[in-house]
Amino acid sequence: MEIRKETDGTVLRFTLSGRLDTLSAPELEKELNDPLIRTQELVFDMAGVDYISSAGLRIFLCTQKAVSGSGSMKLIRVNPDVKEIFDITGFSGIMDIEQ
Amino acid sequence: MKNAKKIKINVHSLRSRIRIVILLLSVLLIATVEITMTRSIRNMAEQAMLSRMEGDINYIKDLIWQADHDRKTYSGNQDKPVAEDGDWSIQDGALFYGTILIGDGTEENAYLEPFQLMKGRTGSFSYTFVRCPDEGLTWAGDGKGGYQQGHYLRVAGSTLDSEGNTIIGTYIDKKVADIIEATGIYCGYANVVGEQVFCMYSPLTDQNGNRVGVIVVGRSVEVIEAQTRKTAGLLFWLIVVSVLLVDIVLNAFATRWIAKLDIANHYLMDISTGAFPRKPLDLHTRDELYVTAQCINEMTDALKEKERISGELEAAANIQRYMLPREFAENEAFGVNAFMYPAKEVGGDFYDFFMTDEDHLAVVIADVSGKGVPAAMFMAIAKMLIKNHAQMGLKPCEVFNRANALLCEGNETSIFVTAWMGVLDLRSGKLTYVNAGHNPPLIRLKDGGFDWLKSKPGMVLAAFDTVKYEQNELIMSPGDRLFLYTDGVTEAMDAENSLYGSKRLKDHLDVHGAEAPAQVLNGLKADIDSFAGGQEQFDDITMLMLDYREKAGEGGNCETAERDFPAAEAALQDAIGFAEETLAARQIPARILSRMLMAVEEIFTNIAKFAYPGGEGTVSLGICTEDKTVRMRFTDQGVPFDPTQAEDPDIDLPLEQRETGGLGIYLVKEIMDEVTYSRENGRNILQMTRKY
Structure with a gap:
């Protein structure tokens, strides 16, 4: 799992690549554990993510809950295969997901 | 109808009886008529005789008168006193006609015995009697004397005694004499001069009106009797001929009526053997038999209608029987055999088995309350509803929920159904079953004995539309057997009304339960029959045996790759690697592969986290692919946990x-087509499949 983090004005952009699974999820979780995240405009570039498991989903759900009301969160360039997982779990309804 | 016995009758008895009665009545009639008529005929003959005799007497008196006249003319003896006609007297004990001495033996007076002439003229005979005078007769006596006053003696001028004297002969019959003395006249039977005759007496009176004698005219009784016999004989033959004519006519009528009865009888006999004549019965009459024929025709129509309905009922019973699958399954994976033995007519039991998809076999047994056509119709509906819903792929409890709701619709008759359904996953051996008030089946697990597969039974079907059924699960292993039955089995009765019972059933199955399914069922039926001892059973006897033989997908083509891993997150990578390698080698499409790996990751992580709290353990992952299906199985010996029962997160909730x-x-449940869990021998077994 590769995580690249860059700030672009008010936007905090994470560019992810690789597998977001049980093993790699804690890595991303650590990055997002910062309380300051809550007020940011978060953008996750998912173009490089070809696999996501429930561990990854859980991180996005927790993050979405954290930013809700104070900041924002958006997933862009989501791989169709991964998007399907978001759809199955109903995440598409509560998150801003772009393909 | 077809079994009706041919009625044995003596078709001629009525006809013979009528003939005998007619004959007897005829004889009686002839005898009565003959007896009464003979008497009348005799009377008539007597009357005729009397009138003739009256004529004879008058003729005799005329003759006497003529003779007197002639004598006067002839003899020229004018000086002698001439009596008036019929002026009879007795002087000095002798009879005189006027002055003529009767029977004095002289030639001159001899012809005054004119009565002999009568025989030549009318066939009558005649005699003259004189009344004995007050003083005894002295003349021409026979020398015997002894006359009594009032006696009448016959005058027989030509009768001589042994000494050649003319005698006044015989006494008149005393009885007759008395009557004549009283009334002066007598008609009837009497003994005259020693002969029984029918006669008439006419008095002779002198000029003073005194009775001095009588003239008797008579005929032999024989004559009357001959005449009577002749007339009666004629009458007899006349009556016989008339009666015979009447008999012939009556017999002809009777024969005609009986012939019509015969026609009606043959018609009825045909009907009784089930052969309905095409034409209605017509006896060609307008009398009571016409009513009979009409009634027979109406009855025939009613019977035809009944026959038609019973034929339709039979057809209905056949349809029902054919609704039950009779091509039994015998293959490597499983064997099913079943039968329903209806107690009477159309019953309400049914069994069913069918595949709901390639891997799932459903077995159903049910008993509809009641009997006959209503139960049969309900059974057909229940069977179709259960099968339809099961084949839609619904869970067994849901199948019953929906079938129940539909059966409740408009079920005014309060018919209900007890039913048990199990769906066996042939790959995993998982049996999911639901019970709607039915007696639980018997199951034999692992070479053990049979035991009841008890579960909390739900409400019977078709009673309350709001009932929610619960399903239970169990894992069957190859070699396990399931026996479904209706209460007709355990409630089969012998002559003493004792029941076959659960114990006999279990005992029989424990001994014979390992035989081929068909053999088990036949053996059990034979056992029930020998128990019942020919007693007719009141309930249908229905049973079904399922023999689970081999897990589909485990033999043949399914190559299973299996490996054990430590149940720890550290081994996750290895497990995923193993799965990826195995599946890639079998040309699984990348997208499916990715999904399978996700499932491996999720399940493995779960087991690693929760299966062995505070300890170490292993988890085994088996993977096989067959017929474009991936099957994976996780086995661990950790704490019992059935992930399939875990509540799904509500994905429609707000954030x-x-x-x-x-x-x-x-996610795993969503990804995989099927996920099944079982706990066996202290192990959690989680199986999942996915087609691609």
């Missing part, structure tokens, strides 16, 4: 209410 847990298992 704030969303749980962050439970996603993994939910």
